[in-house]
Amino acid sequence: SQHGVTPEEWGGQTLVVPVSALKLTGIEELLDAIMLVASAHGEDIKANPAGQVVGTIVESHVDKGEGPVATMLVQNGTLKAGWYLAVDGTLYGRVRAMKDWNGQTVKEALPSTPVKILGFKVAPKVGDIVLALDNQKDLNKKIAYQDLVREKVAAPTMFKGRDEKKEEGIKKLPLIIKADMLGSLEAIVESLEKIHHPEIQIKVAGKGLGAINEGDVLQAESSHALILGFHTKPTTSAEVLARDKEVEIKQYKIIYYLLNEVRDRITKMLGEEIIR
Numbered sequence: 001s002q003h004g005v006t007p008e009e010w011g012g013q014t015l016v017v018p019v020s021a022l023k024l025t026g027i028e029e030l031l032d033a034i035m036l037v038a039s040a041h042g043e044d045i046k047a048n049p050a051g052q053v054v055g056t057i058v059e060s061h062v063d064k065g066e067g068p069v070a071t072m073l074v075q076n077g078t079l080k081a082g083w084y085l086a087v088d089g090t091l092y093g094r095v096r097a098m099k100d101w102n103g104q105t106v107k108e109a110l111p112s113t114p115v116k117i118l119g120f121k122v123a124p125k126v127g128d129i130v131l132a133l134d135n136q137k138d139l140n141k142k143i144a145y146q147d148l149v150r151e152k153v154a155a156p157t158m159f160k161g162r163d164e165k166k167e168e169g170i171k172k173l174p175l176i177i178k179a180d181m182l183g184s185l186e187a188i189v190e191s192l193e194k195i196h197h198p199e200i201q202i203k204v205a206g207k208g209l210g211a212i213n214e215g216d217v218l219q220a221e222s223s224h225a226l227i228l229g230f231h232t233k234p235t236t237s238a239e240v241l242a243r244d245k246e247v248e249i250k251q252y253k254i255i256y257y258l259l260n261e262v263r264d265r266i267t268k269m270l271g272e273e274i275i276r
Contacts, residue, residue: 014022027056053077057087057124058114060182061230062210068123071116073131079109079132086131091140092244093120095132123209126182167190171199171269174225175262176216178234182192184255187207188230191259200266212249214238221245226265228258 006012019026045059061070067198085092096119105158109115124130175192179185185207192202205223206216212227213232218241220227227242228233229251233240242249252258 020170046048047076049078049110050156051077051084053079055079055130055132057126057128057130060123060126060209062123062180066118068120068210069113069116069118070120070124073114074111076111077132078111079115080134080149081107082191083134084136085117087124087128087160091136092122092124092130098197123182142276168184170201172201172203172221173265173269174205174226175263176223176227177204177230178208178210178212178216178227178232179230180209182209184230188255188258191255192262195259195262195266200269202266203263211235212238214241217241217245217247217249226250228252228261230255230258 001010007016009016015037016165017026017033019028019030028164040215049256054076055072055074057070058073061069065067079095079096079098083095085095086198095117098109098118099116100106100109101114105234106115111179147225177185177188177192179188187203189207195202205225206219208216212229212233214235215235216227217234217238218226220242227247227249229249233251234249239249250258250261251262
């Protein structure tokens with residue numbers, strides 16, 4: 001209710017439908033409710049199948065056989081196999097294959113269609129907005145235009161606020177987190193946020209899914225960060241680069257041990273207290 005979502009039972013306009021995947025109940029009622037809302041707000045729910053392809057990532061993970069895989073809900077336009085994908089102004093790959101909810105390969109996806117996409121170079125995050133075009137040159141132009149608009153219109157004003165002044169003198173422990181699954185990554189980041197210390201601040205300089213690559217190593221070098229991998233390993237080239245750049249990489253299969261590593265680092269950064 002704090003966010004304006006008020007159920008009908010409370011006098012609001014939001015439909016609430018109990019569903020259970022375990023008991024296979026509520027699906028028909030949910031579909032009826034969706035159709036009811038669609039008919040009531042039909043004028044506001046529109047998409048152009050011939051327009052610019054835009055979609056939202058609803059699920060993302062790294063598959064051992066297929067690589068980075070994501071499920072996208074197409075919200076506008078018609079996504080086709082072979083099209084180029086961009087997320088937040090960065091080229092993320094090309095649609096190598098698309099599968100529907102039955103696992104069947106499809107060649108195009110119309111608005112309101114969820115499709116599993118193979119071809120991402122890097123797994124996107126859930127909630128990312130994806131832009132797609134059939135021509136890489138046109139997509140690069142669109143990305144460049146968006147960057148220009150972002151720079152001119154939404155450029156942040158740099159100033160030292162009260163919080164930044166308070167942080168002066170506080171040591172920072174920069175980390176780069178890589179995991180095999182989005183759920184694991186989110187759990188690790190949330191656990192790190194719960195580790196507080198008045199003298200040391202944990203800073204997640206980067207995070208992502210999949211193998212630890214050269215880009216992660218270079219980012220760690222520039223930010224003096226420790227790379228923590230959870231159920232993921234560095235590529236051969238990243239391992240060689242890490243040795244050359246003297247970047248430390250730690251790998252874990254249990255979150256508890258990963259968090260203990262972070263706590264140990266904090267303890268070492270505090271140094272010894274000498275009492276005379």
